[in-house]
Amino acid sequence: MKENIIIDKTYKFAVRIVKLNQFLCREHKEFTLSKQIIKSGTSIGANTEEANSGQSKKDFISKLSIALKEAKETHYWLRLLHDTDYISKQMFDSLIHDCDEIIMIINRILITSRKNLNEENENKKTIKLNEKM
Helix, strand or coil: CCCCHHHHHHHHHHHHHHHHHHHHHHCCCHHHHHHHHHHHHHHHHHHHHHHHCCCCCHHHHHHHHHHHHHHHHHHHHHHHHHCCCCCCCCHHHHHHHHHHHHHHHHHHHHHHHHHHHHHHHHHHHHHHHHHCC
């Protein structure tokens, strides 16, 4: 099976988010923010996996767009947890770095995928016009 970097990175990130949730609940008795970050942080990988099995290019783009939104939401929760002293600077720096990297990769994939889809649609239009002539 061919290695898929974004699938691997989002899965490993989800594992880290689950461990962060456990830490927040155990060490800080924090249950509200921890629920928010576990939902968004694990959803990134789930939507990336789903996108990878998309039924069409549009479906792929749609699911990956959701993963990007979830990654940006997770970025927000990480900043909030850090700024309210629930997580250390070291933990924050490590998690935010991974989150930023995931956002950057997903964004690049989406830009390329949308460009390819638009080119494909233009080619189909050209073929139809040529057939009418």
